[in-house]
Amino acid sequence: MLEPEESGPPTHETLAARVAAAARELGFARVGFAPAAPFGDAALRLRGWLASGYHGNLSYLAEGERGDPRALLPEARTVIAVALFYGGPAGPVALRDGRDGRDLTAIVARYARGDDYHLVMKQKLALLAERCEALAGRRLASRACVDTAPLLEHELARAAGLGFSGKSTLTIVPGLGSYVLLGELITELELTPSEPVRAGCGGCRACLDACPTGAFVDAHVLDARRCISYLTIENQGTIPRELRSRLGTRVFGCDVCQEVCPFNASSTPKPGAPELAPRPALATLDLVGLLELGAAGYRKLVRRTALRRVTRDTLARNAAVALGNTRDARAVPPLERALGSHPSPLVRAHAAWALGELGELAADARTALAEAGASDPDADVREEACSALARLNNASLAVRCPA
Template identity: 45%
Template sequence: MTLNLAGRLEAKAHDLGFAAFGIASAAEDPVRSERLEEWLGEGHHGTMEWMATRLEHRRSPQGLWPDARSVIALGMSYAPAHDPLALDGDGERARISVYAQGKDYHDVVKRRLKALARWLVAEQPEAEVKVFVDTAPVMEKPLGEAAGIGWQGKHTNLVSPEHGSWLFLGAIYTTLELAPSQPHRDQCGSCRACLDACPTDAFPAAYQLDARRCISYLTIEHKGPVAEEFRAALGNRIYGCDDCLAVCPWNKFAQEAHAAREFLPRAELVAPRLAELLALDDAGFRRVFSGSPIKRIGRDRFVRNCLYAAGNSGDAGLVGSVESLLGDPDPVVRDAAEWALARLRSAP
């Protein structure tokens, strides 16, 4: 009966728009726990203190919920139709990570997860379930690997042989005992394209990420001024970075995502003009990014990122926009404006 249930569960997941499906045990994996502790011990999580403070919950699904017996790992494709690297070096326009160009994936994926969880409880009334999308101490990528939907590549992100690097991950914890899927084997081979593509050398070694050097961390999680050693390397990236994902050869098998229209990019976020973004006040920022994951970082941090991009642009036409921010109420924005203005004035 369990196998039959698992098969029907997978079919329902696909009906709801999930491209990847697998099942893993909720028990602790000693190797997974050891790797997490080593990563935290080396300080590679930067200022993301919650990674350490909830270590016991993050260590395994049962650490978070002792009654859990199985994890249903799921992925929704957001494979882009355009080249994520097309705007590299464009001085007038900014680069926003592909995942943030549509609606907030937290809301979209969680809605689908809840629908699948309700279906499961209707089928098995004795089942208890909890759903998670990136906002709880859940190790989605290692669990996805254990559930067979892909493997953690040398860039530490999950890679699927069918969907490449473009998967939003979610999980359903359940008290049901479900037969686990076969874990996926690593298929990176000798390739190191993702490691070589990183502008800030954020990978101390293959399969290791130092978040403190990662552009996604610096533009999204880091709250203060970005260290000057990284500012030029940011280029025109103002929210996240797709470089290590975009160069993965496995992406040639990925197809443009059609499962959820919510992930289709908003036209104004595919290639936004820096001058327009620098002019945003708090109200304008909230209006433009309503329903977007970008709204989470707030106007000040966002404009800080745009100022670094302006400083890297070499575009003298942005001098006026930068000068208008020299008196901004936020000291981090003022610091970024001063740096950008100095760069622009010294540019040939």
């Protein structure tokens, strides 16, 4: 039997203050409350965005009623929106920009270097739900959401006063920046709504100009199909050729639009979630090791991390592209091995492209490319190998693909 913490029912405001304190104790850097009501404009904007095709293969974004939390919990009165900070102190690897490809280390986006935030967030939200019940002195219908539930999380964060929508489309929390992950506890508990944040980007447009793939159609509008996060994680097939060189050595996600954001520039220590702190294995991941990762190594690497979302072949495909972007001769032998013997045609095709990208450094790989161009069982691999060979030979062919 649950007991209230004091006799006499607390006001919605007192309860809100107590819930906020409980959330902070659980490690959330910020918490806010929004009435569980439809969003209106935001749902309309989402429909326009989908109609433009910017979502690519993310068809789940068109499913469900993302603009009303009550579609997920009919009894809902309040959405408790929370932010988990993961920016933490960043070492040289964490800050390095891979576009110049200075070594053979892969870049994994910051949010994915520690434990999988879905697991961390869900666990903390479950504890928060228990604390809410203890504070209310009764059972409460509630639903914990992070990322995967059909909800516009930026809108909820804004409505609950956590932050504002940056031109990067990301939620920026004043005093914390954008290196936060969002979660929600939809509850039947009535809590006084939080004040919205009155701030914005002003005249800044650093993220729009810095994006390596030119993924922003406009301020606040992203073409997901061009975003490196989409290309390296959501897209399990071929990475469009014209975008590959823009990936640098990023193999899982991208942080450029956050690295340049002035709201992330402060070095004041912030209340980060220890579970999201970088694991050494992910902060300094070797590209050759990733290309040649075996089944057991893959399981060990991705266990309880966000990398679980992608297959071993997708990681190897990304590693092949990244090796092609290193401009480093040490990338040639592993790429040649992958071209000759990787079981996945997707990986072989991207390895062929990468050898072509290495130019003169990969001169010794001409024979391997010609062989693949002539006899690989997969038509895409043959095509990529011939195209890479033509680039290596600069059209004056020493070794040719068959006509």
